[in-house]
Amino acid sequence: MKKLIISTILLFCVIYLTDGQRKTINLPDLPGYVTLKCDFHIHTIFSDGNVWPTVRIDEALRDGLDAIAITDHLEYTPKKDYIPVDHNAAWSISETYAKERNLILIHGTEITRKMPPGHFNALFIKDANLLAVDSVMDAYKAAIKQGAFLQWNHPGWRSQEPDGIPKLYPAHKIMLEKGWIHGIEYFNDSEFYPLVMTFCKQYNLTVTANSDVHGIISERYPQPDYTNRPMTLVFAKERNHDSLKEAMFAGRTLVYFRDILAGKEEYAKPYFYQCISVSKPFHQTEKSIYFEVVNNSDIPFYLINGIAGTPGSITLAANATTRIVAGSKVQFPLVYDVRNIITGEKEVLKVELKY
Amino acid sequence: MKKLIISTILLFCVIYLTDGQRKTINLPDLPGYVTLKCDFHIHTIFSDGNVWPTVRIDEALRDGLDAIAITDHLEYTPKKDYIPVDHNAAWSISETYAKERNLILIHGTEITRKMPPGHFNALFIKDANLLAVDSVMDAYKAAIKQGAFLQWNHPGWRSQEPDGIPKLYPAHKIMLEKGWIHGIEYFNDSEFYPLVMTFCKQYNLTVTANSDVHGIISERYPQPDYTNRPMTLVFAKERNHDSLKEAMFAGRTLVYFRDILAGKEEYAKPYFYQCISVSKPFHQTEKSIYFEVVNNSDIPFYLINGIAGTPGSITLAANATTRIVAGSKVQFPLVYDVRNIITGEKEVLKVELKY
Amino acid sequence: MKKLIISTILLFCVIYLTDGQRKTINLPDLPGYVTLKCDFHIHTIFSDGNVWPTVRIDEALRDGLDAIAITDHLEYTPKKDYIPVDHNAAWSISETYAKERNLILIHGTEITRKMPPGHFNALFIKDANLLAVDSVMDAYKAAIKQGAFLQWNHPGWRSQEPDGIPKLYPAHKIMLEKGWIHGIEYFNDSEFYPLVMTFCKQYNLTVTANSDVHGIISERYPQPDYTNRPMTLVFAKERNHDSLKEAMFAGRTLVYFRDILAGKEEYAKPYFYQCISVSKPFHQTEKSIYFEVVNNSDIPFYLINGIAGTPGSITLAANATTRIVAGSKVQFPLVYDVRNIITGEKEVLKVELKY
């Protein structure tokens, strides 16, 4: 028996997630919805990526995702001398593999053109080969015909927009009029585009964040220094493909990368309150009142601009309880700006702490 | 705005818990009880430890504990040439410091004698100096008079029992008759004593696990390789000093170290079921049925001895969802032994998986 | 200026090796030779691996290797529905890529047959397609004709030898007579075969250790818990392809995995002395003599079986100086066994410490 336990003790340091295990990302649901963690922009060897499609499923599970789209380029296939072009190959290879692992796989592809209109992902399609046509507008039309959600990728990508700022060209205005832009990336790989917040409000677009990974995801976002890959949080009615699609068209998303959360205030505000809870004071002196805030999420929150008598700034560390000491005469609720919850091009979320 | 966010992004990698922040250990409560994480055996410079008492409070918060006892030796004070002996000094220094940080501090001391009877901690006392008397039985009596919980420390400590096996000497039998042994350590520092499980059952003792730390706790249990220090999980009616004391005398504990949980089956079994949940099958083929087990705790569980048609062994990784593929004809519930939940000297917990 | 430096300070935590940077593995040379760190067994998508060939070059650089062989299976190409079979494809894709990064790339392939004779790598070949013939002996002959070094892979692989023990079948004896077995793996992935030490001595074979990686190397040997992938240390006259080949045929190798070094005593003994140096005593009392051993390598050495008056066991931590306290009357040299330097099926290296 003693032997058995000793070996148990030694074993513990070699436990890593293996095939079929999905990390729990500690992020809450919204009332009435389940929070699906998604990456809608991923490459494989079937365009200019470096891994076989099933690797993307394994990576997604290990990273705790619920859904991914593999979106190889239609127009850029640099490995074609060795791998004959079939835009549905990654989908065929992965479909059953994902199903057996309870990962929602979205059939997608990237329509890859010069700016304007730039790169767009067609998501929830049925046959990518039908989108491989000359005219870009014909490609979008073919996607729409399949019921696609069209996502404008990295709209301020510096290879296409040297100043890093997304611009609405006539082509985009035409697409908007036709209802052919449904979503837009705020985070892509290590870039982000503040102006996207404004576009989302003006044109009622769904905000997304994706990795656009070409290499190995665990090397691009190495542990333990970095916390997570860029991901879109989708508030779906249920955890399945069709509910996810419905939520995407309905715009129920926030985006999450490193320690930043961004999106519409309508989702960001209740989400913050789902993450934290404020205790009654546990200690009081003549001068001070002591209470605690529990942050039950993987995201630290940086509160700033506290008023006199309260701490000027507070870090609510992730998965931790933070003690707050305020003046005994202070009026609740305490009001703060959350520096790392972005709700507009130049706005962060304003919150209230009360018990 | 862009500047602001960039600095936010860079900040994320230097966030550590600071004064007044308590890590969340992800371990569930039992219905009707709150799980308090406790360390009842700790030293400071007031005996042979190397740190000032308030360091122990800071360490406990950072490690996610709810309660600690500082238990300096009464009979061994090697620093007395520099630090005059006062067995209540650590308590006086720490009492307010702990209260302001919402950590439950237990007044304690270690009665440190040769084996038998060995070392005993007196916990929940009022004045340690009154226990510094010649006769060990008088010391226990003085502790009991203060309402103490007496814990037999490291009963098989190799410095006192070269074979590592705890033994019941006449002195212990006398103490048991008088009701002077309430608890006993199963884990102490890096040692553990399988026979303690038998003693707990035979004499109705409360099982405990403690660090017995003398140096720096974060160096003794360094991250990221090791997960946690030894701790006692106490199932208390509320999170306060008196509820904790009541639960200790009532024996409502489990012990936790590295990836091992141990204690009475009456608590271990419901605790396991609080940690995990089994999903309905998400996929089915002619040959196989696929379902998932969510482990919503920091403890991985190693299931072994699965019957034919089910996986022989399964690791339910901590804070993760594990996919299980069984034969389509298999009968639920699936029965397993949990190799790292110890319920007796030679017994591990038997569990059932069903959805 | 202050701004500049502050940003410098913040930058430091995001430094990872990037394209074209090679980690220094801290392992010494042998006098007259340069130590090349090599992996002679690697797969890509051109057989049953999961990554594009250039990924293997990037991995090797990051891991500090000097040379690798990509050795896709000739007889097992499960991705052929998507990737037409060309056994030289990985070589063509990688050759220039490796040259531009100063990594020695060896043209190789794996002749993949049932046991006996099992799997063999042909290394230093010129055209893998010429080896894709029916008869295994014809395949070997074609390899030899190209000047190949033939390595017996994982000779006790449990999929082919359920007891894990390598066996010399008649086919192997024929090959040995023809001089068609040049090397043999001691470490392969996470397996190892003690008996290989005996084969190496009896038949004068070159001992090797290789990863046999199919997936992502950094996920198979994750940091910071694990230190390194399995590798062959080759003592070459110079750091180039032809010197490496010469050394391999001459048998000048040791193998290294985790914290174990193994191989012929003739190389293991001087190698140990290149790694460590012993200082003169720095302190002396009536009872004790204090001296230091510097271990200037990435390998910790576990010394055991010390005689009376000296420490029974000593760990010479990697890249560290270890203080040794011996009795003042002790006779130098101190004699030890090095538990983690394997020189035979049942032998470890015996060493002497003297200043």
Added chain:
Amino acid sequence: MKKLIISTILLFCVIYLTDGQRKTINLPDLPGYVTLKCDFHIHTIFSDGNVWPTVRIDEALRDGLDAIAITDHLEYTPKKDYIPVDHNAAWSISETYAKERNLILIHGTEITRKMPPGHFNALFIKDANLLAVDSVMDAYKAAIKQGAFLQWNHPGWRSQEPDGIPKLYPAHKIMLEKGWIHGIEYFNDSEFYPLVMTFCKQYNLTVTANSDVHGIISERYPQPDYTNRPMTLVFAKERNHDSLKEAMFAGRTLVYFRDILAGKEEYAKPYFYQCISVSKPFHQTEKSIYFEVVNNSDIPFYLINGIAGTPGSITLAANATTRIVAGSKVQFPLVYDVRNIITGEKEVLKVELKY
């Protein structure tokens, strides 16, 4: 035998440095000198620190230091209700402990006054109690009488200089005239003072960097995110107390913290060239020339301001080889600024790469 090796393999993941083991910091010597890594500013429970003095020796060994000074405050002893004041106590407790571990211990104390003149460390003293006098100038005089090296601590400390900028008050000018300021801190804890570089040049002062640690050093500079504590690199003729003292008075130092090296160009320039070596080109095309730079030190170097035809910026990663691709017509040497080697208030080191 197999058992033995397996247990060896498992052991490797629990190896940490233990008592008497000193980490190797990979930093080169200068020709004719040995580089001693030192921390001249450290507190214990004998003033306002939180650990027993021997802990500081253990920490220093584990961090790879050669020498430390324990410098408790003379004028600030907040623990005096529990610990009677004796300014030599930490020295008495540590002296033999350090000697037995081959760590150079310097007898020191901190003369702790309001600004001006602020805080000064007296190093290499014989009796700290003799410095505990009312007049600060008398305290300095008593130190000088014992042969002390006087170090101006954190001259721009924000608690004493709210703008963070050191200022030369009349008191300092008097001290400089008397030759009573020998050294000055550039790095202290997480602060640094650019103007110190100017003071060092104008008044020929020795630049130092120290931790000023009060709590646990491994928690203040946690691994693996941070690399090292602030330290002074002293170029001494030999590794002993008196050579160290001679070098300090002679001003042969550089300072090192995180990834920054700072000090006089006269030492910084040869030090950089000791750290790196440039290879001959290993590959050449019509357009490009490929060569490598080995950085054999723990410090990454960030080269900037490269001229046309060469990379604009290059990171020479620590303990790694970096490939450089330049235009084939480029003229050697390549000239760069090293952004993280500070040689003046507004200057960084200029270097040349040639093979």
